[in-house]
Amino acid sequence: MRYWLLKSEPDVFSFDHLKKRARKTEPWNGVRNYQARNYMRDDMNVGDLGLFYHSSCAEPGVAGVVKITREAYPDPTQFDPKSEYFDKGSKQEEPRWVMVDVTWEAALPNFVTLQQLRDDPALADLITLRRGNRLSITPVDEKDFKRICKLGGLKI
DSSP, X not given: OOEEEEEEOTXXXXXXXXXXXXXXXXXXXXOOOHHHHHIIIIIOOTTOEEEEEEOSSSSOEEEEEEEEEEEEEEOGGGGOTTSTTOOTTOBTTBOSOEEEEEEEEEEEEXXXXXXXXXXXXXXXXXXXXXXXXXXXEEEEOHHHHHHHHHHTTOOO
């Protein structure tokens, strides 16, 4: 099993939105960064766990845990000219962009802020905290995943 951090802007799609979805599941679509795409396509597996991170908001941080419930498959928004994620260079027979399905797993009793992540020496190697990192999906070491869950009051 691998662990991930998945960023979403809460005014667009939040952890609470995910909880209200049918089966608490949603496709993680709209990723348009090659490295993040490669993580989904090449490394994510059903059963992996992820930290749902609220970004680009007043108080960024980790809201909860999701589970990967469907491996990578073509993201249909790349073919929809009306979508903000449309990619005219992507072809049906050779899709450029993929998505995975994520399912709500558990809320953190305590939201873990970006500042808490930065202030914790045990999380010094967290990719998301590296200067200049803007990836929407990053791998997380198991020890870091467990530490963040503990900070959030969740026993894993």
